[in-house]
Amino acid sequence: MDKLAALDILRANEAELRRRGVLHAALFGSVARGEAQADSDLDVMIEIDAPVVGGVYGYVGLCHFIDDLFPIRVDVANRAALKDRVRTRAERDAVFAF
Numbered sequence: 001m002d003k004l005a006a007l008d009i010l011r012a013n014e015a016e017l018r019r020r021g022v023l024h025a026a027l028f029g030s031v032a033r034g035e036a037q038a039d040s041d042l043d044v045m046i047e048i049d050a051p052v053v054g055g056v057y058g059y060v061g062l063c064h065f066i067d068d069l070f071p072i073r074v075d076v077a078n079r080a081a082l083k084d085r086v087r088t089r090a091e092r093d094a095v096f097a098f
Helices: 004-012 014-019 056-068 086-091
Strands: 024-029 043-050 074-080
Touching: 004 014, 004 024, 014 056, 014 074, 024 086, 043 056, 056 074
Parallel strands: 043 074
Antiparallel strands: 024 043
8 A cells, every 4th residue: 555545545534534533644654654565554643532532442443444444454553642752753754644
């Protein structure tokens, strides 16, 4: 999956993602850097409106929804929950869809 295709998918689903509590969505990692290989996964960093998402079950459901949008494996990361070291790298690579 290339960066532009992944961004297009996120943007095409922006209204539903926002309805589910996603404030911002960005790619990071190898796809965002243009270094993805055939077996690479897709890293998606989101910022959420916690009351809209709900508890852990709502968050898990949101992650499954995002994963189902793509034909490859997706790792969804909540920006606020990332460790500082990881957050710094993710923010450096971030390509925002919205």
